[in-house]
Amino acid sequence: MTDQLDAPRGPLTAGTPSADAPGSALDASAAAPRRATSRRLRSPSFVVGASMVAVVVLVGLVAFFWTPYTIGTRGTGERLGGPSADFWLGTDKLGRDVLSQLIAGATNAVVVAVCSVAIAAVLGITLGVLAASTTRWVDVAVLNVVDLMIAFPTLLLAMLIVTVRGASLSSVIAAIGISGAAVIARITRINASRVLREDYVVAAAASGTGWWGTVRRHVLPNVAPTLLVQLMLLAGAAILAEASLSYLGLGPRPPYASWGRMLNEAQATISAAPLAAILPGLLIAWTVLGLNLLGDGIRERSDPSLRGDR
Amino acid sequence: MTALEVRDLTVRTSGGRTLLDAVSWEVPFGGRLGIIGESGSGKSLTAAAILGLLPEGMTATGQVLLDGRDLLTLGERALRSVRGAQVAMVFQEPLTALDPLMTVGRQIAGPLRLHRGASRAKARELAADLCRLVRLDDTERILGSYPWQLSGGQRQRVSIAMALACEPRVLLADEPTTALDVTVQAEILDLLDELIERTGTTLVFVSHDLPVVARVARDLVVMRSGRVVEATTVAQALEAPAHAYTRQLLAAARAVSRLPQEDPR
Amino acid sequence: MTDETTSVPLLALHGVSREFGGRGRTTTALDGVDIAVHEGRSVGIVGESGAGKSTLLWLLLGLDTPTSGQVSYRGQTLDRRDRTLLKRFRREVQVVLQDPRSSLDPRMTVAQIVAEPLQSLRIGADQRERSARVDEVLGWVGLDADARRKYPAQFSGGQRQRIAIARALAPSPKVLVGDEPVSALDVSVRQQIMELLARLRSELGLTLVLVSHDVAIVGQLCEETVVLRGGRVEEAGETRQVLTRPTSPYTRALLDAVPTLA
Numbered sequence: 001m002t003d004q005l006d007a008p009r010g011p012l013t014a015g016t017p018s019a020d021a022p023g024s025a026l027d028a029s030a031a032a033p034r035r036a037t038s039r040r041l042r043s044p045s046f047v048v049g050a051s052m053v054a055v056v057v058l059v060g061l062v063a064f065f066w067t068p069y070t071i072g073t074r075g076t077g078e079r080l081g082g083p084s085a086d087f088w089l090g091t092d093k094l095g096r097d098v099l100s101q102l103i104a105g106a107t108n109a110v111v112v113a114v115c116s117v118a119i120a121a122v123l124g125i126t127l128g129v130l131a132a133s134t135t136r137w138v139d140v141a142v143l144n145v146v147d148l149m150i151a152f153p154t155l156l157l158a159m160l161i162v163t164v165r166g167a168s169l170s171s172v173i174a175a176i177g178i179s180g181a182a183v184i185a186r187i188t189r190i191n192a193s194r195v196l197r198e199d200y201v202v203a204a205a206a207s208g209t210g211w212w213g214t215v216r217r218h219v220l221p222n223v224a225p226t227l228l229v230q231l232m233l234l235a236g237a238a239i240l241a242e243a244s245l246s247y248l249g250l251g252p253r254p255p256y257a258s259w260g261r262m263l264n265e266a267q268a269t270i271s272a273a274p275l276a277a278i279l280p281g282l283l284i285a286w287t288v289l290g291l292n293l294l295g296d297g298i299r300e301r302s303d304p305s306l307r308g309d310r
Numbered sequence: 311m312t313a314l315e316v317r318d319l320t321v322r323t324s325g326g327r328t329l330l331d332a333v334s335w336e337v338p339f340g341g342r343l344g345i346i347g348e349s350g351s352g353k354s355l356t357a358a359a360i361l362g363l364l365p366e367g368m369t370a371t372g373q374v375l376l377d378g379r380d381l382l383t384l385g386e387r388a389l390r391s392v393r394g395a396q397v398a399m400v401f402q403e404p405l406t407a408l409d410p411l412m413t414v415g416r417q418i419a420g421p422l423r424l425h426r427g428a429s430r431a432k433a434r435e436l437a438a439d440l441c442r443l444v445r446l447d448d449t450e451r452i453l454g455s456y457p458w459q460l461s462g463g464q465r466q467r468v469s470i471a472m473a474l475a476c477e478p479r480v481l482l483a484d485e486p487t488t489a490l491d492v493t494v495q496a497e498i499l500d501l502l503d504e505l506i507e508r509t510g511t512t513l514v515f516v517s518h519d520l521p522v523v524a525r526v527a528r529d530l531v532v533m534r535s536g537r538v539v540e541a542t543t544v545a546q547a548l549e550a551p552a553h554a555y556t557r558q559l560l561a562a563a564r565a566v567s568r569l570p571q572e573d574p575r
Numbered sequence: 576m577t578d579e580t581t582s583v584p585l586l587a588l589h590g591v592s593r594e595f596g597g598r599g600r601t602t603t604a605l606d607g608v609d610i611a612v613h614e615g616r617s618v619g620i621v622g623e624s625g626a627g628k629s630t631l632l633w634l635l636l637g638l639d640t641p642t643s644g645q646v647s648y649r650g651q652t653l654d655r656r657d658r659t660l661l662k663r664f665r666r667e668v669q670v671v672l673q674d675p676r677s678s679l680d681p682r683m684t685v686a687q688i689v690a691e692p693l694q695s696l697r698i699g700a701d702q703r704e705r706s707a708r709v710d711e712v713l714g715w716v717g718l719d720a721d722a723r724r725k726y727p728a729q730f731s732g733g734q735r736q737r738i739a740i741a742r743a744l745a746p747s748p749k750v751l752v753g754d755e756p757v758s759a760l761d762v763s764v765r766q767q768i769m770e771l772l773a774r775l776r777s778e779l780g781l782t783l784v785l786v787s788h789d790v791a792i793v794g795q796l797c798e799e800t801v802v803l804r805g806g807r808v809e810e811a812g813e814t815r816q817v818l819t820r821p822t823s824p825y826t827r828a829l830l831d832a833v834p835t836l837a
Contacts, residue, residue, distance in 0.1 A: 207692035
């Protein structure tokens with residue numbers, strides 16, 4: 001048996017030719033082409049998840065432009081008031097409108113999810129692809145960096161960043177984005193390695209396709225479905241992470257709203273104003289659940305082997 | 311006397327697709343039946359259906375009569391006593407059919423302890439005998455090895471040893487030599503030939519390779535798209551096949567396996 | 576090898592060895608292999624598993640560098656760092672691989688797949704020319720024009736192999752290297768593809784280099800045969816000679832082991 005580690009990892013220095021083993025037994029992909037799957041099984045997870053997420057996104061979009069009351073450091077209503085005509089969901093301990101904060105929190109959630117996932121995607125995919133397709137040294141280096149990042153808790157990283165830049169939305173997004181990048185890098189690396197071992201990559205190399213051509217034409221499109229699912233799940237994790245960090249006081253300050261911060265502020269007065277404490281928590285759960293279901297749904301729809309009929 | 315009879319065996323998926331359509335054939339005691347078909351013909355599915363090893367979601371109707379008993383009506387527990395003891399199977403890829411985490415010795419001993427209640431020591435002894443039977447003479451080393459430490463040919467011999475461990479009535483072989491080199495294939499076929507002759511086990515040999523089937527089998531069933539197209543003998547099929555598809559298959563097999571002839575000088 | 580001192584071989588291996596591993600554990604996959612492929616004389620390389628066929632294949636395709644010895648193309652040593660030479664080499668030497676399921680990118684259309692060599696090697700002045708060429712080669716392999724819009728999953732194994740052959744033919748190569756091109760196919764399809772290869776060989780003047788464990792396909796399509804064993808050339812010469820009156824007992828045993836139909 002050839003020594004896998006030191007054998008040429010070509011054609012793009014990735015993967016050795018399996019010495020005379022029978023042809024690849026990999027199924028014709030979890031990446032089934034868009035067109036051939038016209039008779040997709042209805043995935044309830046997808047539909048439910050997509051709806052749940054859509055609600056949050058819509059609310060967040062609306063709140064970006066308008067909220068019933070401005071989000072500020074002091075409120076105009078009575079403190080800890082229950083639901084009334086002026087304040088549909090009541091007021092918190094500083095007299096601020098709960099409803100406005102909730103829907104503004106949706107905007108915050110969307111911004112956090114989109115930005116941190118974007119950072120994680122760009123950074124993670126780049127690292128993963130480089131690790132899988134260039135030299136072994138790069139691979140080892142990336143693996144070590146990634147292992148370090150994964151071992152380093154997001155919380156600690158956030159605290160570090162906050163110490164330097166102060167508690168803010170961008171600090172939190174940076175911390176979550178970097179942590180997420182590590183996970184994405186690992187997944188990308190594994191999937192890209194798999195693709196690079198496929199015969200069509202060998203054929204491409206023999207046809208003169210270079211590194212970038214192979215990455216652009218073959219690797220990225222074939223890892224995209226799996227990555228998309230992971231990014232959805234990462235978005236859910238990001239929202240949870242932001243809520244935790246904001247709860248601990250490391251997140252955005254007013255006038256930015258945050259469900260996590262609301263939880264912290266409403267904690268002491270939970271018996272007096274239960275809505276201010278429970279609702280943010282419920283919304284966090286709703287959003288994360290929706291994203292997880294959406295992720296599962298996308299996976300179900302793109303993987304033919306998960307469907308019932310063979 | 312019929313050792314195994316398949317009658318109107320039909321297999322459908324949960325989505326309603328028919329994969330096997332009224333497949334019927336029989337093989338007498340001590341007989342050697344070859345089932346030949348291309349991909350999608352249903353030949354491997356037939357073997358799986360006989361042992362109740364169909365994938366999730368597929369249902370089988372019809373009858374599979376082993377010595378008069380219909381195997382399709384048996385529950386899982388009863389089937390487990392049939393598998394290995396009365397009907398044994400040898401698969402194409404021994405790497406996946408053998409447990410990678412168990413030594414070969416324990417795996418061969420497995421059916422012996424399960425079906426014959428042999429003690430560990432006795433089973434070990436019998437396993438060594440079986441190794442010698444399949445011409446793996448370095449028994450100590452073989453029994454102590456893990457599957458990945460053996461060559462493809464050795465693994466297949468181990469699979470055959472395991473299959474014959476409990477002296478089954480019927481041996482089902484599903485493409486047992488397809489993944490092997492041609493010289494190793496020749497050895498395994500010789501081995502099978504000799505063992506079947508010696509033990510009188512009934513053989514059902516499934517393959518896509520006509521020359522290989524012709525080497526081992528006496529009777530022949532030709533399958534296509536889930537149906538039996540022709541049931542005849544190997545001799546008859548080679549000389550004067552009745553069905554057009556068989557003729558086609560034969561012509562193609564002859565064409566692709568033709569070796570250059572010596573120049574008459 | 577037959578004496579061909581007059582013409583420069585299109586593709587050749589000169590005393591090629593390839594070792595893998597390090598830190599004390601080296602495996603020698605190929606040892607001192609000499610092979611010459613002359614234009615118009617197809618070569619078949621026969622070997623069992625472990626013989627070094629895959630390693631040899633990668634060297635022939637310029638996807639790997641030998642530990643010692645050289646791979647030459649039209650007399651020039653093939654240096655993988657020489658981009659210009661490599662590009663000319665790739666235009667002339669193309670490959671068809673074994674597994675029809677994984678040799679085509681499942682997410683690309685047939686047209687994109689077949690056009691890839693044209694794009695990578697910058698052949699064809701514009702999109703229209705490349706597109707026309709795609710249609711042309713699809714026709715040669717017996718697929719009709721509406722195949723171009725479909726995806727590999729919509730085709731059978733034999734058809735996918737045809738697509739792979741079309742892709743290889745797109746840059747008008749001189750040499751077509753086949754790695755077990757028909758082993759994964761059903762027997763009737765196998766016959767069709769073998770006939771296709773034979774036709775392409777004569778109509779397009781292609782030189783085939785077939786790497787296979789299947790002696791019969793080599794016997795039918797190649798004028799010369801090389802028997803590879805344990806990384807070394809066991810025997811080589813005219814196909815008819817090697818396959819009917821082999822000098823090596825190993826070759827003899829190999830031939831005797833092949834099951835034949837009466």
